[in-house]
Amino acid sequence: MVVKKLSWVGSKKHFVDEISVMKVGEDVVLGRFGGNSTSGQYKNEDGCLIWCDDNQDWEFVILLDAHFSAESAELVISTIEKNEKRFLDIFTLPINSLFKSLNRLVLGIFQSESFIQECENVQGETACLLVFRKDNYLWWFSIGDCLLLLQHPELEKLGEYQQNHRSFYEWVGKESTFNKDVPCYSTGVKELRTGENHIFMTTDGLVECPNAPYNYAKDIYRMLHGIASCEIGVRKLLEDIQSNNVRDSTTIVSWVIQNNKEATIPSDLK
Incomplete structure (x- = not known):
């Protein structure tokens, strides 16, 4: 298995006043903008990890939006990277058992005593959105307020765009909701529709930019x-928020999957 990888945290390069758009593997586009210094921005606490199978069988993305410092985002990325083999082993499982195993692994890592102890030693917390696509299914594990959109004409007709919901006061880090008796998160699996499916992830700088039309x-x-x-689309979005004097940093991950399998439809439409 050949995996193309990228990991980045804003503390390494902040992209303040700078737009960066690049590809990871064949399909995945990563866009970063650290915010405008003229609006008071001077740091970037976003982060991401992207793994792509060289045969385009799957993509695994983690998007992070930290505050107070980027230390919590750094901790999440380093912890996932330490467990790389465990993730890659699960990614080879049959599709009917893969997602349950993936859920268990993520929960096990975030609830482990060692990880919780490490969280006590970082400054700040991070929202954390994990997304995995294999075959014609999309899985996510969401802590906090990063966004996952799935765009397809059939879904648009019914007004469906966003897959997770923005959940506030959920984090991983110093004040982690995984340090409590019961962890707080949401998770889900979505069958991709037949044809072209556009997967889109973003931190909240995009939707909270003043005067830009991306609130919804x-x-x-x-x-x-x-x-x-x-x-082109990711660059246009970042240019729009830059021109609207956004302060908050924005990180976007976007890619298109062509699904040739027949998606589920109501029996009375067959």
Whole structure:
């Protein structure tokens, strides 16, 4: 198995006043903008980890939005990287057992005594969104307020864009909701529709930018609709928030999956 990888935290390079758009593997586009210094920005506490199978069988992405410092994002990325073999072994499992095993692994890591102790020694906390795609299924594990969108014409007709919900006061880190008796998170699995499915992840700088029309997931979809490539679309979004003097940093991960399998439809429409 050949895996193409990228990991980054804003403490390494902050991209303040700078837009970066690049590809990881064949399909996944990563866009980063650290915010405008003229609006008071001077640091970036976002982070991400991207692993892509060289045969394009799967993609695994973690998006992080920390506050107070980037230490919590650094801790999550380093912890996942230490467990790389465990994740890659699960990614080879049959699809009907893979996602249950993936849930157990993530919960086991975040609830482990060693990880909780390490969280006590960092400054600040991070929202954390894990997304994995294999075959015609999309899985996510969401802590906090990063966003996952799935864009397809059949879903748009019914007003469905966002897959997870933004959940506030959930984090991993110093004040972790995984330090409590019961961890707080949401998770789900979505069958991709037949045809072209656009997977889109973002931190909240995009949707909270003043004067930019991206408060709602459908507005992001409408801007991206008809754009020639993910790279062009991601750059356009970042340029828009830059021109609207956004202070908060924004990190976007975007890619398109062509699903040739027949998706589930109501029996009366068959």
